[in-house]
Amino acid sequence: MRIGRLPPCRRRASARPPRRGYEIAAGGPGTEPRPLRSAPAAPGGAALAMNRGVTRKSHTFLPKIFRKMSTQSSKERPENLQFPFLDDDTTMSTVKESKTLFIIRGLPGSGKSTLAQAIQDQYKDACKVISADTYKITPAIRSSIPEDYSKLDEDLVDYCKRDISVVVVDDTHHERERLDQLFDIADKYQYKVLFVEPKTPWKMDCLQLKDKNQWKLSVEDLKKMKPSLEKDFLPLYYGWFLSKKSSENLRKTGKAFLDELGSLKVFKKESKYFLPAEDPKVKLDLTSYFVKRPPSVLHCTTKFTDFGKAMGADEYAQQEVVKASYGKAFTLTISALFLTTKTAGARVELSEQELLLWPGDVDKILPTDNLPKGSRAHITLGCASGIEPVQTGIDLLEFVKLEKAGTKDDEIEEIGGGKLQYFGNGMWMLLLSKKIEVKAIFSGYYGKGKLVPTQGSNKRGSAFNPCTII
Known part of the structure; x- marks a missing residue:
């Protein structure tokens, strides 16, 4: 099982393609990844035409952009009925491929x-x-x-x-x-x-x-x-919540990554970090190892507000850019997949527009850390037993600190989805040769937010199933 691309989501090509690649075939949950076949060169400008619509335009994004609507209908609609989910084409298409409960208050x-x-x-x-x-x-x-x-x-x-x-x-x-x-x-x-x-x-x-x-x-x-x-009703946390389709496909990509990584000799040599000390020869299945999974709607947290009780919660919620972005669609870019002995996740590369929603105090483990804004942006794909999802962001910051220090194994292996890097101590990162774009709505999570272990089969190849929230 090999990692590859997400057909329903848009992606960006890097300058250097991998030597071999794999894709997850379209067809819904349960579809197995399959080898990519070389396609003949398109005549004339056909190749360019095929790529139209998948490139994100570059803009100088300012907070006022969130007050602009993309369709003619917004100009005709009364001002008190102008919302992104009624007037913005990208938002409306994302809502349609999601499951959304509107609570009108x-x-x-x-x-x-x-x-x-x-x-x-x-x-x-x-x-x-x-x-x-x-x-x-x-x-x-x-x-x-x-x-x-x-x-x-x-x-x-x-x-x-x-x-x-x-x-x-x-x-x-x-x-x-x-x-x-x-x-x-x-x-x-x-x-x-x-x-x-x-x-x-x-x-x-x-x-x-x-x-x-x-x-x-x-x-x-x-x-x-x-x-x-x-008074505004603040959520447990704010973030970008992936559409149902994007969640399903990113989850399948994460599973394919775990399956391929677990089969590599270079990983097996270092698998001691994932095996119990009392039984180091037990067969390791990474999909089963990360027993705690997020719900089916994957998300990238921006600000933990704890229903208004967290420090800085009200200040964040009252920002004009936060208010204007609430309920609006964004296209997040996944640049890498990573795992440690504690968590598995996807690294999110934030655009200038998305960074406007990113708090300035979350990209550090120690007060003395000085890392680029947005370094912690991630999507949790799984946690080991006894580990809470908040650990995923901490793990990613450790990767960023090691990258900054130039600390990684000299041996870099190329696999189906990109270049594999090893940082030691069971820390692996796959730099995607084709960055993945996923659709998401900026909103809040208002429930209890408790994750429980997934119940069911632990056999190899089992789906990266969602857990139940209690």
């Missing part, structure tokens, strides 16, 4: 249903809208969540089981307990969450909302709900 009469309808109109058959109004659930301050939500949740779960790409829940969502119920459903069915609030000028004006809400709520009723909706 706001006071009664603020324009939530109009926003929900706009999402429905944009995504059509790929979208299902669930409104609390339909279930006659009156918005109010309550001591507990009413049983009236059971039917709503039943319908929500039904849509999630059917893998509907876009599911919209239209409600006030002013209660943390209710939101936790939705986060649990999103985790269980592997949906990423997007919080959306109306942009109407009167969204917090209780005097105007008194006349606009259909429940005939008084100003006093509205004022009771207002405090919980005035």
Whole structure:
């Protein structure tokens, strides 16, 4: 099994191709990698034409770019309905190949249903809208969540089981307990969450909302709900969340890398770092070794905010670039795959645009470290037993420090996907000869975020399966 490229994702070619290559054939999960065959040279400019659309244009990116929309429809749409997921072509196509739960939040009469309808109109058959109004659930301050939500949740779960790409829940969502119920459903069915609030000028004006809400709520009723909706609801962490298709393909690429690396003589000579001291002759299967896996929606974390409790959380969330980028699609570049005795991951090469969202205090292990901004950017593919995902970023920083010091084995082996480097102590990195581009949405993760070991077969060749979040 050999590492190669991701056909559904765009990629960049380096100046020096590998001596031999392998690709993962298109066809969905479970498809085995296959050898690449040499293609005849295209006549005339055909080769150039074939590569059009896979090259990312170079721009001088400024924060204001996030306020620009890419389609004519944004100019025609009212300003209070201008969002990346409604107007930006790249974002809309990425949402369509993902599973997204839109949680529309706001006071009664603020324009939530109009926003929900706009999402429905944009995504059509790929979208299902669930409104609390339909279930006659009156918005109010309550001591507990009413049983009236059971039917709503039943319908929500039904849509999630059917893998509907876009599911919209239209409600006030002013209660943390209710939101936790939705986060649990999103985790269980592997949906990423997007919080959306109306942009109407009167969204917090209780005097105007008194006349606009259909429940005939008084100003006093509205004022009771207002405090919980005035403050932004911060996630456990912010980051780029890969589309379902990109997640599946990157996961397969990671598995192929582990399989090929594990079969190499040069790796077997150094496999002592991965084997138990009491039984050093046991057969090593790297796919089984990294027993803890992230959920099916892979991600690249930018800022750990701990629901607003982490240092610098509010400052990060209030940045204009963070607000403008929320819910917007990006194309991340994977430049390398790596593994240590603790973690396996993909190295993300951030563009100037993406670096605007990167915190300035995360690219160091020791206070004295001075590494380039974005050095820690990664996607976790697996962790050894007893290791938490946060270790992946720490491991990558160790690689960067060794690179900076010029510390790596003189022997570099070329394999199917690029050049293999060994840094000693069980630290391996594959520099991809063709960088991989994956689609992702910048958002937040709002669930509990606990990973558990994958249950099932440990035989060689088993899929790089997702774990369950609890």
